[in-house]
Amino acid sequence: MVKKRKATRPTPKELDPLIHERLRLGILSALVVQESLSFTELRDILQTTDGNLSVQARRLEAAGYVFCDKKFEDRKPKSTYRLSPAGRVALEEYLEILSSFLPNLNQVRNTRDNRLGAGIHPLPSHS
DSSP, X not given: OOOOOOSSOOOGGGSOHHHHSHHHHHHHHHHHHSSOEEHHHHHXXXXXXXXXXXXXXXXXXHXXXXXXXXXXXXXXXXXXXXXXXXHHHHHHHHHHHHHHHSOOHHHHHTOSSSOGGGGOOOOOOOO
8 A cells, every 4th residue: 555645745765776776667667567577578678688687686576576486388497577565565655756756747748938847846955
């Protein structure tokens, strides 16, 4: 379950650093729309190398965000990944925080005079 949004705006420090890495975010994003994907399918979708995918998938597995089922098919190893309930919650929380940094899309689309920043509140200062 996603936590209720705080009254104050979150800071970038609240983003889960495990998910924030590009390839790990890609893995979770792919698995949230597919029940399961093989290692090869993930590698091809994310256009990455075997080694990089292996390292990042292991980190997500160690955190409990994904499950990895390993078996042999025609004497070849086959790893299949699934999003865990904890991974789904973590991704939902991550996206909720990330969305709080973004301007309203309708506001962006309807900006006629290119003054995009005019009604958008900036991130808090880090002085």
